[in-house]
Amino acid sequence: MYPDAISLPLDLGDGLILRRSTAADADRLAAFNVRIHSDNPAEPQHSLDSWTRDLLSGRHPTVSPEDFTVVEEATSGRIVSSLCSIPQIWTYEGIPLKVGRPELVGTDPEFRNRGLVRRQFEVVHAWGQARGESMQAITGIPFYYRQYGYEMGLELGGMHTGYLSSAVKELKEDESEPFPIRPAREQDLEWIASLYQRGSRRYAISAVRDRTTWLFELNGRRPDSANGSKLFVIEDRTGKPVGFFCMPTEPWLGGTIGVCTQVELENGASWQKVAPGLLRFLRQEGESVAAGLKKTCDRVGFSLGTAHPIYDVLKEQLPIERKAYAYYVRVPDLIAFLRSIVPVLEARLEASPAAGFDGELKLGFYRNGLVLKFESGRITSVEAYQPTSWSNADAAFPNQVFLQLLFGYRTLEELRYAFADCWANQPGRLLLEALFPRKPSLVWGIA
Structure with a gap:
């Protein structure tokens, strides 16, 4: 628990106050986020203004106007640092998990290196604990969020594109589009949600989107919001819907x-x-x-993670690959998390060469560890385990590296290659490869 972080407002010293946001902060927070987060100060990203206002509006499906933290000067009221947390539900192979998504993390340059972001993360992590969040996930610049207990451990992005001249095939003069496209309508949303849910089954991790979220995506955001999407329906020539797709409202790579x-x-x-x-x-x-x-728009493409059916169909037309980046993930209670996904782990084990295993799997993290106990392929317990030496385990992982395996981002062999202090004995290797295979994820997080 973080009692000092929960008891807001909090005097941070040096004339700074940490408090929760209110709807009355919309103008100042929007201006702050545009100034701090625009890639080019000479070209302010006004879509950040709209996104901030959407989050504070009270219309957002998961965020209230109180879900930002704000650090301000007591005398002037000037905002000098802020972030927010966006609650949502993700699934791990179909098992729902409460997730917090920190976003819009920023500090005025004049006030950096004072620990202001760290204090705010203590607050949102405490909020997450109170909400029952199993994990937090954030997009962000390299390395930075490792300072707050995060690991780059879940697939994010990944894109295949091609130049217009080679990717796009023109219709002949006497041809019409065999599959016309139109904007989505509210009456399409239940059907769109069913397609989205079915498609999510191909991934290890995906986000749950209920009707309120789909409505907000369709017509609840400001038109130029930084995280908005335009929804479209694909029909056949009889007008029967056969598919849906989304495009971002924010131009990608400068509109190219x-x-x-x-x-x-x-x-x-x-x-x-x-x-x-x-x-x-x-x-x-x-x-x-x-x-x-x-x-000038010079390319078209798809940002659908590392695996999707359309990549296979358009392999020749989309030869330019942008490798996937990674979400930063934080799992505050790994034992509780593993207990929550036991049905998935047992199903994976049953389909593997290690089916029916009896015994223990001891995982060491150098300072501590955990042990999974099995009877006839069933997990009977997941408990804390304190190694008596670095070698008294079946496998070991430094720092937060195990999260890469947990979320299917890297294989055990890849981690052993990259980290000399990541290892597994033969029984441990067999079990870990069965329980935690590499598998693509496509998380359209709520923002």
Whole structure:
């Protein structure tokens, strides 16, 4: 617990006060986030203004106007540091988990290196504990969030693109689009949600989106919000919906790419037949966005993680690959987390060469550890374990490296190659490879 972080407002000394936000902070927080987070100060990203206001509006499906932390000067009221936490539900192979997503983490340059972000993370981590969050996840710059107990351990992004000249096939003069595309409507949302949920089953980790979230995505955000998406429906020539897809409202790479960030089709619909028209639409939308920025759209593509059916269909047209980055993840109680996913672990074990295992798997983390106990392939307990020496375990992982294995981001062999102090004996290797295989994730986090 963090009693000092929960008891807000908190005097931080040096004339600074840490408190919760209110709806009345919208103007100042929006201006602060535009100033701090714009990539180029000479070209302010006004979409950050809209995103901040959306989060503070009271209309957001998971965030209240009190879910920002604010550090301000007591005398002037000037905001000098802030962040927020966005509650949501993700699934681990179908098992729901409460997740907190810290975002918009920033400090005025004049006030950096004073521990202000650390104190705010103590607050949002305490909020997460009170909410029953199993984990927190955040996107961010390299290394930074490791300071607060996070590990880059979950797949984020990944994109395949191609140049217009080679990716987009023109229709002949007498041809019409075989699969017309239109904006999504509210009456489409239940059907879209079902396609999204079915597509999520191919991934280890995905985000749950309920009707309120889909409504907010469709028409609840400000039009230029930094995390907004435009939803579209793909129909056949009879007007029957066969799929949906999303494009971001924020231009990608300066408007040079027309990009799709979600796409799913009905069972039986042909990816090969739908893909050419989808590429033509991405080009059209990309060129429209680029023209508004007085730039040129030169590529189209899909940002769908590392694995998706359309990548296989369009392999030749989309030869430019942008490797996946990573979410920072934090699991405050690893034993509780593992207990919550026992059904998944048992199913994986049953389908592996280690099926029916009896015994223990001791995992050491050098300062502490845990042990999983098995009877006939069933996990009977997950408990704390204190190694008596560094070698008194079946496998060992430094720092937070085990989280990469837990979330399917890296294989055990990859971790052993990258970290000399990551190792496993033969029984440990067999079990870990069965319990924690590498598997792609596509997390469209709530923002």
